[in-house]
Amino acid sequence: MSETGGGNLALKVQLVHSEEGVESVEVSVADTGPGIPKEFQEHIFHPFYTTKRDGTGLGLPLSQRIITAHQGNIQYSSFPGGTIFYVRLPTTKTERRMYECHDPDRR
Helix, strand or coil: CCCCCCCCEEEEEEEEECCCCCEEEEEEEEECCCCCCHHHHCCCCCCCCCCCCCCCCCHHHHHHHHHHHCCCEEEEEEECCEEEEEEEEECCHHHHHHHHHCCCCCC
16 A cells, blocks of 8 residues: 555455365455556565665565465565455464364354
8 A cells, every 4th residue: 555545455364275285374465555566576575675765675575484484475466556465374274173163154
């Protein structure tokens, strides 16, 4: 989202399966900002790269490092009118049971 605020954020959490059958929890975070310009996209995961006046350029690189340390991945899709980040982390059967127990649609 822009530095000045506005726009909307949406968060979605779901169980997904890769083509190899690996189960993961996917968290997607979408905003309705201007999107990430193409000329910036190859740099957003590089440490200290920022377009924000008061930014440090560490948020996405640190997030990526933490996610990959847990055998997950982070990807994004950006377009005029928004960006969606997708974080996938592998699950275990125990984590799956916890997720199902907290699913408000499963009563």
